[in-house]
Amino acid sequence: MRKVVVAGERQVAFVDVPVPEPRGAWVLVKVEASALCTEYKAYLTGRQLLNPGHEGAGEVVAMAQPGRVKIGDRVVVLPQLACGRCALCLAGDYIYCENELDYGMTFGTHDGSGTLGQYVLKPDWLLPLIPDDVSFEHATMAIDGIGASFGAFEAIDVGALDAVLVTGLGPVGLGAVANARFRNARVIGVEPMPWRRERAAEMGAEAVFAPDEPDLLDKIRVAAGGGVTCAVECSGRLPSQRLCIDAVGRRGRVAFVGEAADDLVIRVSPDLLRKGASLVGSWLYNIGDYPKVMQVIQQSPLIDLLVSHVLPMSQIQAGFELLASGQSAKVVVNPWE
Amino acid sequence: MRKVVVAGERQVAFVDVPVPEPRGAWVLVKVEASALCTEYKAYLTGRQLLNPGHEGAGEVVAMAQPGRVKIGDRVVVLPQLACGRCALCLAGDYIYCENELDYGMTFGTHDGSGTLGQYVLKPDWLLPLIPDDVSFEHATMAIDGIGASFGAFEAIDVGALDAVLVTGLGPVGLGAVANARFRNARVIGVEPMPWRRERAAEMGAEAVFAPDEPDLLDKIRVAAGGGVTCAVECSGRLPSQRLCIDAVGRRGRVAFVGEAADDLVIRVSPDLLRKGASLVGSWLYNIGDYPKVMQVIQQSPLIDLLVSHVLPMSQIQAGFELLASGQSAKVVVNPWE
């Protein structure tokens, strides 16, 4: 099978490795579509990635034993390798599992662990079914495209009565716009790249601003018809994190979806206590919400705007460049082309 | 009427001023008990307070017009001067009202605005009734004694299945211990002052540690039988804020009750996103929860341990010293003695 390797700065290689073999509850999935995510950052900096990819959809083609899926099932490949037995896993919060399985220890290789390749191995219970009327390309949106912000929207309970600020309108942030519109919430976006601001507007954002817009807080307030009730931070950048906290009013809720390890300074009384505000971290979503995520993908008219590019995997370099340029929403590749 | 003035460093004065007159919906309450709160900090530093006090209970003695209370009603005097008309007030979140009334503009004086005096004026709807079987001293616990942490417990939904860390076991933190025990949650305390640690233990805390205890996080984890599920920060100190964030596990919830303006550094991914954790600011409680707060005061066997001292107001200086010494829980004064 062929897989992608990020080999160096702006260098992608394609490597042929043996197709991994299913074992125990690990099932072999033929990847039909895989969405690009943060791998492009490694591509830009030259950090090697030998088995990239965590957003796949495909077909079950082999298994070692009977289990939760069968040959021919069309499935989403959920990320991470949760244990399936701890309290968090029982509660569907597998993404927070603290006893992750060790792929390398199990298979003696990491081949087949990333979705940017033609086959992937995954425990069967992390392979929920794709409805017949959903394409593989659309189905990959169940991970970070629609899924990541869906979890955040559930965590802070966003509905039609809300006006939500979304900071960072990359693939995840544009997914947040789609989720907001699906819930008929008003949505205000903030994003530096013009292409993405335009796409957000096309998807129904009430207003979209550049982060250096003068009087930004005031303009957000006006655009939201009196202030946003909540915010979803998708950029991972400190000024946007701060903007979210400042923009929400009393009883405001902020969800963080964009990964960030930088030091964010908050002050308890003005930022939280006196506002009755809350800050919530959200990583993907509870597995029990998968059918709802898929429902958004089925019913939202915005998914074709969210999947801005579908490329052959052989042109993945062009996909990384697109992400780096800010001229795309979600980029999906087909590993077989 | 006689009122307290914090006149300078460790100086209290008693001043006689005219009894204020009710006007419109503002009702005159004869204060029968008033609980001390942060005023002792001004007392220690010498910052003048001309009308201190925001935790009173008393009897309605005069009104300008018919309204929500009547002469003779025993009432709690809720803090702040919410407008009663905005969306937040309609929702019971009066404490977060952004259109506070102006006492000075209304009455041409601030006499009668603080509960550390013999009379106080308050809009009638902020004067909920005290049940017959609750003393005025106990009723004052409806503000910061039991009330402040009650709101936090509701905000992060603490129940019998939780193990909660309470940092800062001053009057508010000891109230948090009482609330936790009322809900049959396990409670672990952290507090520097030995008297307060002992009182928390007496009130049923599973374990109580000094903040400089070696291997504190591990000891908290063990004492909680595998980690705390949530934390209520009552000290307002940065190391305790950090301790709360670090102590809660995956899906942990932290509520901040202790006022603090200092810079708290958080990092979104490790502190929030990868844990699925949330940080919530809580200032008092929704007015709709007042009957529940009063129910805790009526039914909890710990209220007499929470009200550690009842003093004549003439000895308020001793009360401030008690608070400063860390040798007390909640201190209540009687303005008529």
Add this chain to the structure above:
Amino acid sequence: MRKVVVAGERQVAFVDVPVPEPRGAWVLVKVEASALCTEYKAYLTGRQLLNPGHEGAGEVVAMAQPGRVKIGDRVVVLPQLACGRCALCLAGDYIYCENELDYGMTFGTHDGSGTLGQYVLKPDWLLPLIPDDVSFEHATMAIDGIGASFGAFEAIDVGALDAVLVTGLGPVGLGAVANARFRNARVIGVEPMPWRRERAAEMGAEAVFAPDEPDLLDKIRVAAGGGVTCAVECSGRLPSQRLCIDAVGRRGRVAFVGEAADDLVIRVSPDLLRKGASLVGSWLYNIGDYPKVMQVIQQSPLIDLLVSHVLPMSQIQAGFELLASGQSAKVVVNPWE
């Protein structure tokens, strides 16, 4: 002032009575618009109603004392006469207050107690403000038009992921359709009158059936794309109540908005326990939700379809006939014409 009296079978009279005088917290409101509700049933049967009407909007014109409103305020006149002091009132659940004030005892007359007249008296706190950009006619939708089903939608937490069955597409049921569409929930309607079925379809219902449609349950299931997740019963009729219970699947939620005193037979195991289903009664909404109800009225594009007729009060008989005929949605009258 002029008020409406339902004098006998299909007989309406207009009676001139003295304008009532404000007293205490009771404020005089000049009624500018009033929506018709169940009064038409009395009109049809000849049951006398001396002070009909509970859905008004108007302007504050006189008060006995300062309070929560001021002269000139544009306000909605909320129904019932809650005490404002009990635990239910404190929690905003005034509609369920068990200590209602007695209008007749207070004023020695019932004139001014119904909104189908030119003036009405109401305690000030039951008169929330109307935003400037909302007409009096639209504002009356804050009671039963949009409000009644809004409370039900909150009670069973209806959102964009839901498919909701609405039985009975009279004025309240059509309001439920508007609420469902505002939340971007799919909505299936059931209603005997063709005019109302058509109006519901025009408002965006996915499908609308007559109650005698063959294979109705199956058709509802198909139209909802696999079954409805919840139902809102607005007809008050037994077969519709049963239909709602039968139509919702596992974990289904049914809210009852239509008043009914008839014997409804349920069987605990098949109807509730084995389905994990719930039945919820909902009467109007929590007063804290008033701003949200008003937000729906401001932002929904369907309100002009919901208010199908605006008539002079002098033609109220035509309004009752419209309601009786099933050829209308909500009918609003202007008491001054």
Add this chain to the structure above:
Amino acid sequence: MRKVVVAGERQVAFVDVPVPEPRGAWVLVKVEASALCTEYKAYLTGRQLLNPGHEGAGEVVAMAQPGRVKIGDRVVVLPQLACGRCALCLAGDYIYCENELDYGMTFGTHDGSGTLGQYVLKPDWLLPLIPDDVSFEHATMAIDGIGASFGAFEAIDVGALDAVLVTGLGPVGLGAVANARFRNARVIGVEPMPWRRERAAEMGAEAVFAPDEPDLLDKIRVAAGGGVTCAVECSGRLPSQRLCIDAVGRRGRVAFVGEAADDLVIRVSPDLLRKGASLVGSWLYNIGDYPKVMQVIQQSPLIDLLVSHVLPMSQIQAGFELLASGQSAKVVVNPWE
């Protein structure tokens, strides 16, 4: 292996059958303790039960393939045979699964399907782990003893501020008393059998009444200090169902745990709508709550009162008689004695 058969009226037989063989994800569990439930009703009426029992705990002794458990694991045997793949199963609501597996079709026999035998087969994911410090006898309480009412308490969100009526103090109702006390809710019981009333009182019920107690509603109200806020119906009897609905006040919540197919008459307006009340059916609990159910079993001091009898399976007839007599709480048998 030896299994129990209910052979006729008050007749139990012990039958030796082959030990069933694990296949696919079906795992063989050696049953160490099994709790009796409604089987005694068949025993009394003579309805044959060839493979009774659904409340077991034991040890994993054989499996056909690697999966979620391993040999030697101590596990609870959850009831039913959910598919593990549908939306309900994904959400942890496996108990409501509509695509149950067919034991007979899978194994060509029903031997090994009931827990009143020495071995049982079960899909691995329905075998959650028992903590080391919990005995097999106590662990069986995770099904109907503590589990059934735990789900109801979650469904209607019972906490320390509640006063809960429990009707029917058989094994399930006494478990409800244990759950209520664990949550520090006040609990009032209603039960015809004196032994059970006494046991409930011993477990901390505030008051316990016979169903024919004169002025029962009033006495419940007084005992609850002003009315119960919620009710959990565990008897399956119509008068108790009605009592629950009548006893809860405004905003009351009633959960039904006792199975019943009889016609219960409700009237929407007085029973639900005008009270803002809700009726909820609850069948066991979400699998995500299993760790919490186990936490109650570990921490509650009342479990030894709940498990009133532990018998050798050879004396199961005595166990059925105990249940029939109303002189027991939960009866557990050991299949190996």
